[in-house]
Structure formats: structure tokens, C-alpha cells
Amino acid sequence: MRYWRVLIAVLSIVAGSAVAAQAQPAQPDPPAPPGLPLPPNLSLPGLQQWIDAVIPPPPIPAPPGPMAAAGLTPALTNLQSAVMPSDSGDPLFDAWPPDLAEHAPGDVLEVRDVTATGGPLVLVPVRQVLQLKFRTTDAHDAPSFATASLVVPAAPWPGPGPRPVLVNNLPIDALGRHCTPSYTLAHGLNGADSATTDWIPPTTQLAALRGYAVLIPDHEGPRMAYAEPYVAGHAVLDSIRALRNWLPDEFADSRFVMHGYSGGAIATRGAVALLDSYAPELTPVVAGAALGGVPADYKILARSMNANLASGVFLAATFGVARERPEILGMMNNLGRWAAISPLKDTCAGIFGATGVLMLPIDIAADVPDPLHSDLAADIYRVTRMQGMKSAVPLYVYNGEQEFWIPAEGARTLFREQCALGVHAVYRSVPGEHIIAAATGYPDAMNWVDQRLRGVPAPNEC
Template identity: 50%
Template sequence: MKYLTAAAATVLMGFSLTIGQTTARAEVPPPVPPISLAPPAGFPQGPNPLQQWIDAHIPKPAQIVPRAARPAPGNVPADLTPLWHAVQSAPTGDPLFDSWPADLERYAPGDILETRDVTGTAFPMLLFTTGTTIQRATLIKFRTTNSSGAPSIGTATLILPAKAWTGPGARPVLLNATAINALSRKCTTGYVLAHGLEVPTGQDFSPSPTLWAAERGYAVVIPDHEGPLMSYAEPTVAGHTMLDSIRAVRNFAPEQFGQSRFASTGYSGGAIASYASAVLADEYAPELTPYLAGASFGGLTTDYRAFAHNFDGSYISGFLLTIALAIAREHPEILGLMNHLAEWAATSPVKEICSGSFGGLGMAPVPFEAVANIDKPLDSALAEEIFDRLNLTGRKSAVPLFVYHGLHDPWIPVSGAERLHREQCALGVAVTKNIVGGEHLLAYLSSYGATTEWLDQRLRGVPATGDCGGAAGAR
């Protein structure tokens, strides 16, 4: 039972990694009945011997769940509702992040729900973490749309730099999609800038795109692109949040940003958001496309199916399983495939981890079969359906692209970036490709100069030509 031992070790590790994190102040909620799940209907494969042994020897968890900020959305099956509530991150204690308007449906995407001046906390945080000095920081809460098309809430922080804009026209704006990579609502950039560093979380990369933009007089928007459910790696949520952040900023200060050019950038987890905003813009926010100057991203995975199969049970399996939990918050059908061990893990302090704790979870190689209740879960009909929902390939970007990647990236093969470049070129997009030396983290540093040069030209209105014909594109 080596897989069981490894899986149990990962659960215990998740508890130890989160000891000491601040717990939100909330009323003691009423208990809910023990979670009881059976393999979903329509799946011919039942549990294999390992899964039968796990469920026979590990009891179902009985949960005391944090009081939900809102009822479960309509796409959560009734029998999974208790578990869906149990796997959510606890409320932050700040109503701006926790509360949902009762009449959210009457608002349009990008409509502002609430704002707060957070300069007092954001200034020292940005100075300490990135070296950026600012004039003002405003936290904006707005209406957006979740992955199933239902109204949702989003948050983003608008940063006005200390340096004045002296160029022609309106001040340009950079959307910096930081690699939040977290399950807790307290790990978002917006919460950290509004409250200070309460939890061990990584935010911006170094050197920082925020610092680079501020030094040129550009405004910066940092969206909390995982959405209110902290659904890390869900591309539709990320893309919608990015685009509605632009709408919200234009609504907040139309005299300053109504005619501004916007460009986005993101690496690794942030790349998902920058890429998704580019390919979803035409269908979700067509009125914005005249103001969208370009999108850069690196270290991006677009093939979730291949990623899951390649690293199932590997040295980063804990990371992979955490992503599956995050996506299950938006696609709750996944919860129906959990066995008792998975239920314990998903409702444990693991659900509150930040990016600083992700690495340790991969030390024990745990395959999906050790936490599922059906044999070969990655080959199931539901898995195929989820992979299809998460797949944005084949959609044409509404803006020029700068795609960069590390030649020796051990997690995400460079072939994915090459394929994306070919695909978008064939669709008529001006794409610049920048394949650099190094693995996943060094590739960010290796491409930093070329990436920011490309962004600078886009934000200043220089047309992009791309390198689809083989020659070097506009940089």
C-alpha cells in the first residue's frame, strides 16, 4: 500500500504547512451531517482494490464548515452541496471580499460594487516587496461572470504611480496578473495590499512588472484573477476577471482611463489569466478590443489533459492535486469522484494554503487513483468533459501576443509554446515568440528584458508585426 502511505503523508503535510496561519473571525457555524458520496451515475468503472481498501479503512469526515458567504451556485448538485461548502476557503473577515450583493444579477459585468482607498497598506507592501513607490492604491470590487455564465464578484487593485505620465494621450495601463497560485482568499494580491502580509504567500516575480510600469508612469491594475472561490488555473474565471477589471477601472475613472491603452502580462499561474483574457475578449468584452494593446505571457500550459497525465503520481503530484481541488470549486462535479481520503484532505487546512506552501505538497508522489472513488479517473468521461471545458486552444486572440518559454522547462514542454505560436499565426494574429534558455523560473529572468520592451512599445501605441513569417517581430 505504498500509494496509501504516500497519500496519507501528503494529508499530514498539508496540516503542518498551514499551522500558524491567521484564521478568519466568524460565528461558530452549525454542524452539517457527515458527507456521503457514491460514484457518479453513468460511470461504468467502480472503485479498484486500492480505492475499496481506502474507503473501508478511512471513515467519512464529519465537518464543521465555515458559514458560507452565499448559497451554493446552481451548478452544484444537491448531494454535493455539503462537500462544496466544506472545500471553500474560510471567509476573510473583510466584507469587501466576503459579501455578495443580493441583487447581483441587476449589475452588468464590470459595474462597480464597492471601492476602498488602500494606499496606507499598499504603499509599504509594494515598497518592501517590489521597490515600487506609488501615489495611490484603490481596491475595486465589481461584478463579473463565473465559468458557467452566472454573475459573480471580482476584485482588483488600481495603482497610480508616483511618477507623472508625460506622454501623449491618456495614461496607459498595465494589467499585471501575478502568480497567486493559492487556495485561500487571504492569499490574493488584493487582500495582501489591503491588509498586509498576514499569511506566507508569494506574489509578484522579481524583477517586478509593477515596478517596471510605475517607473515609466504607467498605471497598474492587479486583478485577483482566481475569482472569489479561489479557483486556481480555471481559465474562464481568470479571463473574465481580467477583462472586467478593465471595465471597472474605466467605470471608476473614465476621465483618466476612458481612452487608455491596456496591455496584460503574466507568468506561470499569471500566464493563464493573461492568455485567457486575450482569447476571450472578442466574445466576452468586444467593446474593449479597441483599447487592448497586447498580451504577454510565459510558462503557460494550455493542455491540461497532457499535464495531468504526465505528472500523475510524480514529484509534483501534490501541486497537481491542489489544482484539481481548486478547479473543483468551479466545476463541482469533480467532488463526486473523491474517496474518503480525498474528502479529508480537501476539507483540511490544505484548502487554505498559499503559494509559499505549494512546493512541499509535491514531496510525496500521490496518484489520482489514491484519492478517487473510480478506477482510472483521468480517463473517465467526466475528466474528458472537464478537460474540454478548460481548453481554450483554437480561439483567436483579440490582441497581439508575446509568447515566451524556457527551453528546458521540466514541467511545461516548450512544444506547447511553439504550438500556440503556430496556431495564433495561422489565425492571423501578430505573435512574437521568444524561446529562451533556462528552466521554468530562470526563463522568466531570461526573457524579462525582451518582454518589457515589447510591452512598452504596445502601451505607447507602436503597432506589432509579430514574427509569423520567420523574421523577428516588433519588440
Template identity: 50%
Template structure:
């Protein structure tokens, strides 16, 4: 979630006890005034989740997914995922020619990798990632290191992913292009770059379990695709805002999901990080970041379709419209009028409901211990994602014995990204050189 604009949030009141799903006058008026859309879902090869309760909900789930992009690498679900291991390569494609048109650094090759992965609920899925190898020779004594860059995709559409953008040389995805200069800088140092499409094939923006699984499986796939070059390389992951969710989740899920990568993944940097979804949702709701909250709610419902039961008729019209394919630069302006979640829900006080508590529990990784050293940074004046949230997570990880550093940098959410980038880059570079991580945990 990379945020633009907005007003400071008021101090939060204590979270009330969860409420059962009851419609209020606003929800009743919307349901009685706006008819449900007649849904004709496009053909989908994605397996249907277990939580769907009937034909109508199945049709709605299929209708809110991102539209196919016409490229089987991103659209097609293999039939034999059950028989594959997480990280196992499904296919690869050379995308050097289109990728080179977007990256201002010489590259020896760019490869699109499709691999088996795992959904948020533990079912077989697949992922895609782009692997960039620079033309610059690596001067270090050890194998060329790999920087895993979890870009803040912040999108609902498959066409918005880094993988599609680089594979098709698509200059229209400005949300990704903003970050490509950082990718070029790392390539010019001789680092290989791995860019996972961490929202997964359902484009489940901000779902941390998906993001962690996709990133870890991308690392597995790259190591197996070029064992002579990268089986012994160090990997480190870095991300900001929406990308920080993926970087953080990769560190938190490492020990339980990919324990064989311990010692391969040597560090994780995360800036502007969200860990408490409920707290941040209450800050976003009804303010100028409400468009991001609404986008995230739809995206997470793709992986957790039990949420669809609480989507009212108005929301169904919007969620099945072309808005379901928006890229990151569009969801911020959607909230300019401060649309509260109550307008999209079939129940009153949706953020205080049982379903909200259920989703908050599923997306909470704060009970995990990072499998790698951490570098956490946050804007001193970030009025959307509270500084104390990152500071609390840092303290929790210190208490669990994790080697970690925490830095407060000047600025709000956007300027803090730029102000903190140098420190994060230096920290990642040192980990990739094999230097021990400094520890500020007292």
C-alpha cells in the same frame, strides 16, 4: 503554476479513450478504511451551483471553499448581481496606506475595486482588483497607459490574493511579494498598474474562463471608475505561468466576452503557458509537481462541482482541512512525495476518465482566436510544461491571422521566468506607447 524542483517527465504515450468511472482496488480500500468526514459547512453567501446533486454534495462544496477572511469586500456576495452588468462597480476602497508599505515605488493612490463578473459557467459573480496609480508623472503624449499584471496567484485561499495582500499590507504572502519588484519597476516608468484577483471569489486556481472574465471585467471597472483619466488609455496584459493562464484567457475571450474593449486592450504577453490541461496533468501526476495538480483539481472543482462526485473520503478530509486555504508557496512541497491523483479519486485512472475529458473540454481555449497581438515565451528546458505546447498554440494563432511573436528563452520553468522577463517587458512597453506589434508569423 509556478513550479519548483522535480525530475524530467517521461515521453507521453497517446491518450487512451475515456473510461467510465470505476473504482479499482486502491480506491475500494480507501473508501472501506477511511470514513467520510462529518461536514458542518461555514456560513456562505455564494450562490449554489446548478450541478450539485443533493444535500451531501452541497455540504461538501461549501466545505471545500476558501474560508472567509473577515473582509466583506472579498467575502460578501451582493444580492443584486443579476441586475448588474459585467464590469459594473459594486464598491471601491482607498488602500493607498497599506499598499504603499509593500511596494517599493511612490504611488499617488491605490484603490481596491469590487465589480460584477461572470463565473466559468456563465452565472453572475463578482471580482476584485487593485488599481495602482504612480506618483511619477507620465511623459507620453497620450493618456497614461495601464499595465494589467496577472500575477501567478497559485493559491487556494482568499487571504493569498494580491487584493487582500495589498489592502491589508500583509507581508506574510511571500508568493505575491516575489513579484512586487516588477510592479514597482513599471510604476517607476509612469505606468498605472491593474492587478486582478483572477482566480475569482471561489479562488478557482487555473480555471481559464474565470481568469479571463475577471481580468476583462477589472479593465471595464477601472475605465468606468476614472473616465477622465483612463477611458482613453491603452491597456496591455502580461503574466507568467499561473498568471499566463489569465493573460492568455483574457486575449482569447476578448471578442466574445468584452468586444467593446477591442482597441483598448492592445496586447497580451504570456510565458510558461499551459493550454493543454490533460497533457500537463499526466506529467505532474505522481511526480514532485503532484501537489500542484491536486491543488488545481480542488480549485477547479469549486467552479465545476460535478468533479466532487469523484472525490474519495481521504480527499474530502484533506480538502475540508486548513489545506484548502494554502498560498502558492505551499502547494509545491505538498507533492514532494509524489502523491498520484489516484489516491484522491474514487475511480481508477481518473485522468483517463469521462469526467477528466469533460473538464479538459471546458478549460480548452485553443479553438479561440486572440483578440490582440501576442508575445509568447517559454523555457527551452521546461520539463514540466512542454515547450511544444506554447509553440503549437503560437502556430494555431498565426494560422488564424493573429499578429504574434514566439521566443524560446534559456532555462527551465523558474529560470525562464527571469530570463524571459526583459523581452516581455520591452514588448509590453512598446504596445503601451502605441507602436505596432511586430509579426513573426510567416
């Protein structure tokens, strides 16, 4: 069975890559691969050597734009450029401002009103839907940019003080720029590329009906670095800075609270961990954060999501992190490189998630026998774990007790660690696996968020 899964993957990826190659300059034909028999029992590293012998290396053009890290070999620099997402056709998401280094994080670079298209999609009465493009910081502390959408309800804020803001960190979980919530709000529904999670659960709608403004960050950044917590955390915090900078009379003194589930929990965790060091001026205005289905420890996910029905998502997340940490790309074999530059690099979760039916292990895309237990993997686990980084705000953490892809042990450990650091926190074990737990844990999480937005002090159950 594994033999056929490997062959299907090889044929699918190479065929898909041919589509991408049509848009590139003509390349000389690669030498014919040797006629090697399939290695006995498909054991590693024999299988990986067979893949590299059968599949020629893909053509990699020179980079046209800015990269995420310095000190790379020319070949790795070219590969990093080739795996970046294609342009969406909308300069708000595609164009790198030439003067980014001259701006401070949170500086607004561009603003546009998309109420005409975004308003009807919100499904509740709104005064305005604005999109902000602002300066942020990538995973290596270099200047970057990000975008976010602001939904302002039609009704005046009925409570005391300025209108509070819910920061809705949606589970974007995508590799293409057209998969982001802001792209949908600006351009309308675009088939399967518009994520169901933009509406279910209806966080934006419920918040707007309560009178709160809703800020929706596109927290994967322009490189669509899915699952990279530093990129996501910076983008979330800089979206708050950008809103306060652009509309100071309305939101400079507003109270902000975050919520995120699954991929949105990665962004929320990154934001609260970086708040003190990266944006300390926001600490007084951010009243708390709720995060559920928490992918807090990628070492756990390496055993729970690899070589099963979740493998498509796991491979995409690894690839997303690699866009900012290109040393991961250096461990790919020819099959992995063809996949990385193929149309798969622009897919949304509905496409790459479906490839999990092949239940492929990540090993078949690597050139080392056990990539998930390598020294590089250990370093990535350590960096993305953010262990010892104290949340600057109270936390509400929830996770499905029957979770098998994102086990509750990661969320429980995060809760215990934050308690030990002195954070006011609450943990809720809720019934169900990942999808069911998103529903069973949602009402209490949103009640906690609502109380923080209304100024009620956060409870502490540590």
C-alpha cells in the same frame, strides 16, 4: 516507498481535517472501519477501495451561500459548499452583494483607498493605491464578483495621450482568499501567505517607474478557482471595465496591455480568448498580451505534473477548477473529501506546493481507477483548452525550452494555432526550466509590453 507515501498522506490529511472539524457542530461518531489488510502491491482500484473502507466519509454541512453550478445532487451541492475558501475577515473579499444580478459585468460595487498600507509595499513612489470590487461572471455565466488593485505612480504621465495601464496578471496560484495580492496590499505582509511573485520579477515597480498605471486583478474570484481560465479571463476583463467606469476622465481612453507568467498566463490566455465574445468594446483599447510559462493544455500537465515533485501544485489546481466545476468533486473518495474540507482548502502555494515531496498521484484521492483518462477528464481538458478561440489582440508567447513541468509543446501549439487563426504573434523559446525561464524570458517580454503600451505596432512572426 509508495506505501509509506500513502500512509503519510492519509494520516496528515485526516489529522489536519480534525482541526477544521472542531469549528463545526458536533457530529455522531462514525462507525468503526473494518480491519482490512493493505491491498497487495497497492494496485488500483484495490487501494482506492481500501482507502474508502479505512477512512469514513467526512461530515458535510448544508450550504450557506451561492454555488457555482445548478443541477447537482444534494450531496454534491453540500460538498461544493464545504470546499469553498473560508472568509478572510475582510468583507471586500468575502461578502457576496445581494443585488449582483442587477449589475452589468464591470459595474463597480465598492472602492477603497489602501495607499497607507499598499503604497510602501509597492516600493516606488505612488500617488494612490485603490482597490475595486466589481461585478463579473463565473465559469457558468452566472453573476459573481472580483477585486483588483490599481497602482497610480506619483509622477505625471510624460507621454502623449492618457496614461497607459499595464494589467499585471500575477501568478496567484492559491486556494485561500488571504493569499491574493490585493489582500497583502490592504493588510500588509502576512508571512508566507504574501507571495514572493508579487515582487519578483518587479513588473509593477518597473511599470510604475515608466509612468504607467498598473492594474492587478485578483483573477481567481471569490471561490479562489485556481487555474480555471474562464473565471480568470472574465475577472481580468471586468477589472479593465471597472477601472474605465470608475475613473473615466483618466482611464477611459487609456491603452491597456497584459502580462502574465505561469498561473498569470492562465488568466491572460483566458482574457484574450474571451475578449471578442465577452467584452468586445475593450478590443480597441487592449493593445496586446504577453504570456510565459504557459499552462495552455491541462492534458499535457496531467502527465508532466502528476506523481512527482509538482504533484502538490497539480492537485491544488485540480481542486481549484473543481470549485467551479463540481462534477470533479463527485469523483473524489473519502480521502479526497477529507482533504478538500480540511485547512488545506485555505492554503497558499508555499504550503500546498511543499506537499509535492510526497509525490502522490492524484489517483489516491479518486474513486475511479484512472481519473486522468476518464470521460470527465477529457471534457475538462477540452473546455479549459479553449482551442479555436482566437485572441483579439497581438500575442507574445515565451516558454522555457528545458521545461519539464509545463512543457514548451503547449506554448508552441498555442502560438501555431493563433497564427493559423490570423493573430499577430511572436514566440520565443528561452533557456531554462520554469523558474529559470521566468528570468531569462522576462526582459524581452517586458520590452515587447513596453512597446505596445507606447503605441508601437506589434510585430508578426507567424
